[in-house]
Amino acid sequence: MTILHISQPVDGGVARVVVDLVRGQREAGHRVLVACPGGGRLAEEAAAVGGLVQDWPADRSPGAGTAAEAWRLRRIVRAAAPDVVHLHSAKAGLAGRLAVRGAVPTVFQPHAWSFAAVDGPMAAATLRWERFATRWAHRLLCVSVQERADGVAAGVHADWAVVPNGVDVRHYAPADRRAARIALGLDLDAPLAVCVGRLCRQKGQDVLLAAWPEVLRRVPRARLALVGGGPDEQRLAEAVRESAEPCRVRLVGDVPDPRPWLAAADLVVLPSRWEGMALAPLEAMAAARPVLLTDVPGARECLPQAERARSVVPPEETDALATRMAEALSDPIECERRGARLRDHVVARHDVRTVVEQVDALYRDLLGAGPAAGRRRARVPEWI
Structure with a gap:
């Protein structure tokens, strides 16, 4: 046709x-x-x-x-x-x-x-x-x-x-975390949260930055990377510069391929205000990385039932977002286990x-x- x-x-x-x-x-x-x-x-x-x-x-x-x-x-x-x-x-x-x-x-x-x-x-x-x-x-x-x-x-x-x-589960296959961090010039051992998405109000990176000081209070060595470009890039960059520890947040900008950043991550976060069913979490799960999402359309449905309680938080609630991020980043071994299970789920369903x-x-x-x-x-x- x-x-x-x-x-x-x-x-x-x-x-x-x-x-x-x-x-x-x-x-x-x-x-x-x-x-x-x-x-x-x-x-x-x-x-x-x-x-x-x-x-x-x-x-x-x-x-x-x-x-x-x-x-x-x-x-x-x-x-x-x-x-x-x-x-x-x-x-x-x-x-x-x-x-x-x-x-x-x-x-x-x-x-x-x-x-x-x-x-x-x-x-x-x-x-x-x-x-x-x-x-x-x-x-x-x-x-x-x-x-x-x-x-x-x-x-x-x-x-x-x-x-x-x-998503193309062959394209977003799991990759070595250590090799990815070396290639990107990242600390090999620091807990890393990554947000992949267009820098705009819909994706909620401003909410993520508001929650980040509390994450650092609980996990002082944690790092955050915002991967993507968009209309809010300058405003978010100013917010990072004015924060207490700007060195703990990296604005990567738009990239042709997010897979190295997914491979480097311990946790992938998408604090959207609205969605249909976002692709970024599916790509992260295909890459065997755990995700933390806001409870917008598509979020619960893209997750297996057993993951929903700890992988979904209400939109725009910075305290809940910070708590779940800190819990995940404090246990990288459990992040690995969750990521492997989520990879199996995406291969079967998405x-x-x-x-x-x-x-x-x-x-x-x-x-x-x-x-x-x-x-x-x-x-x-x-x-x-």
Whole structure:
């Protein structure tokens, strides 16, 4: 079949999900196109795995240019003649549904609800849009049961599907901690917590820094590394410089490959304010590292039942976050044991190859089910 993915953003977890889908779908023999803005990783990486990249200039947030962005998407859809259109995240979901209006089988994947990311009138307006726009999506694809439940509770009525996120468990295989620390120039014995994620309000690195002094009080030799770039980078750097012990925190910046930092870590922390199902914890667990997450959609579902009590804390509660971090960093041998168990869990439940198969089955269901469905090309109406 011919599949058109439309995405904005072009970095972070959403981009990695799209690239993984493109890779798996190309390996299955499908024709796969990706419409996205340039300037991020998505275009280059999607092309590298066999996707046909279509340039779609679009801002990350809605604005005066949204109508023009939707119009440009109409032209891309007409030229691509896809069997299925797959929209990723809120902005592509907005422009894509305005452009296609259900004329082609359409999957919308929010990757965390847009109305959870804003407050006040903007949250109300965003929610009204999501309730209205479901008429132009044949499936609303969530990455966690909780994400779907939050949508239902908010009054979003849709034909739902849930496919948990996955990672390439071969790519994120366990690696030697000592070798990784030598390569990164880190202390070989100091307890190390690592946070991998875009530096922005969603990911909660400010909450992590607020909890860090209490962690140091309990584990004086501990170190913290923030791996990633983003709009809050300067503000977080200033907070680190003004802290009592700035030498104990390292802002690594954006890196092309987080695996050395995962290998070096004793504990991987992601104190998000909202998510659908974050990829960073799955990557950490695939690398055999224990995780500490906030109790947002997808967090509990990505963990085995036995790990949830000590691996999940309430969002924005610095005391609980500090307590759990200190407990983990005080016992690196137990961290090793937990990491090995979590690796087994991710291999069994969150292998990206399984995700690709489930998404492929969803597409075929939309097209009429059965292997022949992908050979029936959709007719794109002239008005698109």
